Amino acid sequence: MWKKWFNLVIALTLLLILIPSVAVAAPLGQDETVYTIQKDDSLWAIAEKYLGNGAAYRAIVVANNEKQKTDPSFAKIIEPSLIQPGWKILVPSAEEAAELMAEAAAPRPRLDQTLVLAVEKDVKTWDIQKAGADTPSGSLVYDFLIKYDANGNRFPGLAESWEISEDASELTFHLRKGVKFHDGTDFNAEAVKINFERQMDPATGAARTQELTNAIEEILTPDDYTVVFKLKQPDVAFIGYYIGEVTNGAIMSPAAMEEYGEDFGAHPVGTGPWKFVSHSIGQEIVLERNEDYWDGAPTASKLVIRPIPDAATRLVELETGNVHWIQKLDPIQLETVEANPDLVLHTKPSTSLYGLFFNQNMDLFKDVNVRRAVALAIDVDGVVEALIGKAGIRSQGPVPVLNLGHNPTIEEPGYDTQEAQRLLAEAGWTPGADGVLEKDGKKFEFTILSPDGRYIQDKEICTAVQDQLKSVGLEATVKVVDPGAFWDELFAGGFDMAFTGGWFTDPDPARGPMYLYFGDTQYNVFGYGDEELWEIFGKARQTGDFDTRKEMAWRAQEILNDDVVGVWFFNANILAASTEKLKGYDHNGIGFLRFDTAYLEE
Amino acid sequence: MGRNDYVLRKVLVGIPVLIGVVTLVFFILHLTPGDPVRLMLPPDASEEDIVRMREHLGLDDPLPVQYFRYWGRAIRGDFGRSLRSQRPVLKEITARLPYTIELAIVAVILSSVIGIPVGVISAVKQDTIFDNISRAIAFLGVSLPSFWLATMFILLFALVLGWFPPSGRDGPLWTLAGLRSIFMPALTLAVGSAAGLARLARSSMLEVLRQDYITVARAKGLGERLVYTRHALRNALLPVITFMGTQFGYLLGGAVISETVFAWPGMGQLAVNAIFFRDYPLIQGIVFFYAIGVVLVNLAVDLTYALVDPRISL
Numbered sequence: 001m002w003k004k005w006f007n008l009v010i011a012l013t014l015l016l017i018l019i020p021s022v023a024v025a026a027p028l029g030q031d032e033t034v035y036t037i038q039k040d041d042s043l044w045a046i047a048e049k050y051l052g053n054g055a056a057y058r059a060i061v062v063a064n065n066e067k068q069k070t071d072p073s074f075a076k077i078i079e080p081s082l083i084q085p086g087w088k089i090l091v092p093s094a095e096e097a098a099e100l101m102a103e104a105a106a107p108r109p110r111l112d113q114t115l116v117l118a119v120e121k122d123v124k125t126w127d128i129q130k131a132g133a134d135t136p137s138g139s140l141v142y143d144f145l146i147k148y149d150a151n152g153n154r155f156p157g158l159a160e161s162w163e164i165s166e167d168a169s170e171l172t173f174h175l176r177k178g179v180k181f182h183d184g185t186d187f188n189a190e191a192v193k194i195n196f197e198r199q200m201d202p203a204t205g206a207a208r209t210q211e212l213t214n215a216i217e218e219i220l221t222p223d224d225y226t227v228v229f230k231l232k233q234p235d236v237a238f239i240g241y242y243i244g245e246v247t248n249g250a251i252m253s254p255a256a257m258e259e260y261g262e263d264f265g266a267h268p269v270g271t272g273p274w275k276f277v278s279h280s281i282g283q284e285i286v287l288e289r290n291e292d293y294w295d296g297a298p299t300a301s302k303l304v305i306r307p308i309p310d311a312a313t314r315l316v317e318l319e320t321g322n323v324h325w326i327q328k329l330d331p332i333q334l335e336t337v338e339a340n341p342d343l344v345l346h347t348k349p350s351t352s353l354y355g356l357f358f359n360q361n362m363d364l365f366k367d368v369n370v371r372r373a374v375a376l377a378i379d380v381d382g383v384v385e386a387l388i389g390k391a392g393i394r395s396q397g398p399v400p401v402l403n404l405g406h407n408p409t410i411e412e413p414g415y416d417t418q419e420a421q422r423l424l425a426e427a428g429w430t431p432g433a434d435g436v437l438e439k440d441g442k443k444f445e446f447t448i449l450s451p452d453g454r455y456i457q458d459k460e461i462c463t464a465v466q467d468q469l470k471s472v473g474l475e476a477t478v479k480v481v482d483p484g485a486f487w488d489e490l491f492a493g494g495f496d497m498a499f500t501g502g503w504f505t506d507p508d509p510a511r512g513p514m515y516l517y518f519g520d521t522q523y524n525v526f527g528y529g530d531e532e533l534w535e536i537f538g539k540a541r542q543t544g545d546f547d548t549r550k551e552m553a554w555r556a557q558e559i560l561n562d563d564v565v566g567v568w569f570f571n572a573n574i575l576a577a578s579t580e581k582l583k584g585y586d587h588n589g590i591g592f593l594r595f596d597t598a599y600l601e602e
Numbered sequence: 603m604g605r606n607d608y609v610l611r612k613v614l615v616g617i618p619v620l621i622g623v624v625t626l627v628f629f630i631l632h633l634t635p636g637d638p639v640r641l642m643l644p645p646d647a648s649e650e651d652i653v654r655m656r657e658h659l660g661l662d663d664p665l666p667v668q669y670f671r672y673w674g675r676a677i678r679g680d681f682g683r684s685l686r687s688q689r690p691v692l693k694e695i696t697a698r699l700p701y702t703i704e705l706a707i708v709a710v711i712l713s714s715v716i717g718i719p720v721g722v723i724s725a726v727k728q729d730t731i732f733d734n735i736s737r738a739i740a741f742l743g744v745s746l747p748s749f750w751l752a753t754m755f756i757l758l759f760a761l762v763l764g765w766f767p768p769s770g771r772d773g774p775l776w777t778l779a780g781l782r783s784i785f786m787p788a789l790t791l792a793v794g795s796a797a798g799l800a801r802l803a804r805s806s807m808l809e810v811l812r813q814d815y816i817t818v819a820r821a822k823g824l825g826e827r828l829v830y831t832r833h834a835l836r837n838a839l840l841p842v843i844t845f846m847g848t849q850f851g852y853l854l855g856g857a858v859i860s861e862t863v864f865a866w867p868g869m870g871q872l873a874v875n876a877i878f879f880r881d882y883p884l885i886q887g888i889v890f891f892y893a894i895g896v897v898l899v900n901l902a903v904d905l906t907y908a909l910v911d912p913r914i915s916l
Contacts, residue, residue: 125687132642207651210648210654308865482878489635492635
């Protein structure tokens with residue numbers, strides 16, 4: 001009899017011993033996991049799977065990067081949206097994640113505080129769809145179907161989830177339920193449809209009417225909370241281009257649009273975290289907390305936004321404590337801010353690119369060796385360090401470093417004045433009596449076109465370059481043009497090099513400055529054409545597979561680099577400064593204004 | 603009767619001036635490089651969108667058509683909508699004009715209060731230390747660039763001393779907050795103007811003091827103070843009044859630098875941004891009202907002149 005009990009006890013004991021080890025062997029949610037990124041993975045989805053909460057991706061980033069410090073075999077996650085297949089990352093245990101997320105998970109307090117922000121430009125119109133609108137302010141009063149977080153990760157906005165068909169020609173959005181506009185009307189599929197159709201209506205005067213009309217076949221609303229965009233041709237970039245944050249795709253209240261008609265631009269009504277109160281033109285914008293905001297009401301109760309055009313004045317207002325946060329700092333102000341213990345500098349890299357473009361319509365730069373020589377004669381590192389400093393990061397190639405299609409393997413010409421001179425000599429250029437190179441009686445004289453202060457340090461960089469090129473016998477004249485007339489000058493041609501660039505929020509490999517400036521577009525004023533490249537460009541936005549798109553982007557960069565189409569200086573940083581009493585502020589490199597979690601510590 | 607004729611004549615002369623100015627600006631605007639549509643739309647806008655927007659805004663019609671359409675509407679009070687904000691031009695201007703007028707008035711008052719006494723006393727005490735020092739300061743005042751002055755004022759009075767707010771308009775003139783916030787922008791404008799006024803007042807006073815009737819007045823036994831106030835000053839101030847009038851007109855046009863640095867919500871910023879973005883309807887509206895303003899101010903100056911100077915009969 002007791003033998004039976006004895007066996008039972010042994011069995012139970014063994015079972016008890018085995019269960020923990022079984023538990024240990026179970027990979028999910030108990031302990032840390034070492035995970036290798038697969039194709040089409042996102043940190044959000046990984047967090048969802050392993051930690052039960054997509055938003056816990058932040059915990060993954062923190063835990064992983066901590067681990068990476070001691071074990072470099074782990075990939076360092078600099079930007080959560082930029083993870084590559086094959087990377088080894090650490091997923092923390094659920095407990096650890098919960099600890100790391102404790103602050104973020106805690107219900108947001110609601111304080112009775114006013115944050116005063118100083119921006120460079122006044123909001124021209126709150127009607128985000130219109131051509132003159134300034135889209136970064138849109139994130140305050142409006143929501144988009146897809147939101148970005150501070151690190152550029154896409155996550156659900158007014159759309160809880162979405163699917164893109166295999167061939168990228170159909171997008172289905174499942175909308176969040178129970179969301180109301182500030183005027184109390186319901187947010188639903190009909191509202192989304194009305195918003196996009198309004199953009200497509202020529203009478204609206206929207207910014208992207210024709211593009212949307214060319215792209216969208218029709219918009220269907222099978223039920224109150226589902227919207228289907230049927231595209232005329234596949235386009236993987238459709239989401240980033242029209243739907244995500246900082247585009248013209250904000251969802252505005254149809255009822256309010258009807259009520260206010262033409263004056264809607266002065267009476268915005270959205271679903272966003274802040275409700276519009278008043279706008280005294282040129283003086284201040286007042287917004288108040290949306291108590292019923294679906295993503296958690298903001299901590300502060302009021303936002304006062306003051307347009308102050310002069311950067312120096314903005315900084316003084318911050319230093320005197322009259323404002324709590326300023327944007328758009330000049331590179332020379334960075335030191336002052338950092339040296340001041342009462343101020344905090346915020347900086348994040350952006351997907352922008354600025355550099356010198358060669359105009360191959362002009363005889364002088366038709367020869368790739370001449371272009372290479374010029375590139376070799378410019379000390380890009382030195383110029384960027386001296387003139388840009390912390391206001392940007394040194395670019396590598398014609399694609400911003402943060403673009404998902406950035407190719408880190410290409411080698412730019414570099415800085416080698418001797419090699420430059422050698423190449424020039426080979427091309428038949430010899431020094432004249434005054435040191436300037438000559439060939440067939442013609443001097444190496446050319447123009448560099450620069451706008452006047454449209455981009456950070458634009459004319460200063462051009463002047464520095466002019467100086468450096470002089471030392472190898474190249475005589476450049478810098479032509480500085482009023483920013484309003486800059487594009488006219490570019491279209492008119494006649495320049496040999498131009499300093500320009502751009503800022504493209506969507507980091508998809510199929511998007512970015514190179515498509516615009518070197519593709520078969522009206523913006524290709526640089527006379528550049530390459531069959532293979534244009535074939536790649538033509539296919540890029542229609543290629544559904546991420547890896548293929550990325551490969552295509554890499555190849556494109558190789559071609560552009562071999563052809564030395566330009567000299568690439570920097571990717572601008574998005575800069576802001578605040579009083580160190582401002583806590584909970586999530587600075588982003590995308591460029592939108594977001595103050596949901598910010599508050600002042602008393 | 604004579605006065606009314608005088609006024610009417612001046613106003614009638616102002617109309618061709620207005621038409622001329624608006625016409626000149628219209629054609630210069632449309633013929634200079636810079637495409638407002640391209641500047642309004644995102645940097646990667648498609649060619650089709652650009653063409654469509656141009657049509658939508660009526661910018662692809664032939665210039666004469668656009669020109670006459672503009673007058674046709676302007677006469678009815680419709681100055682169009684700003685290309686960028688889509689707000690009516692009239693609203694854009696009236697939202698800011700009062701603040702520029704306010705600033706100009708305070709600047710003119712400040713500059714007279716500083717400049718005229720200094721100039722007059724300099725003349726009376728010609729070649730004394732006071733005279734020499736004030737002339738030197740006046741020279742500085744005219745030469746120092748206003749953006750430098752503005753920034754220096756902010757650093758000194760706002761950051762270091764904390765006496766005035768660095769920027770912005772904190773209220774109407776009759777409130778303490780309003781006065782404090784208008785002081786620095788007005789002072790920045792006043793400095794250059796005061797220097798010019800002082801020099802003019804000084805030379806004008808000197809000129810008058812040399813006149814025979816001053817000698818006669820002294821010979822009659824009149825006290826020095828009466829000589830200056832009853833005889834010299836009235837005459838010396840005539841050119842000064844004209845100068846003040848033109849200064850006011852100039853300041854109305856938009857003290858751009860002062861307004862930009864101090865974030866003063868006036869016309870100057872509006873005008874600069876409008877030009878930067880080639881916002882044609884807005885620029886034309888601003889020019890239109892500015893022309894009217896200048897004509898009116900000059901009329902006021904002429905009338906004041908006529909009132910003050912007994913030699914002028916209407």
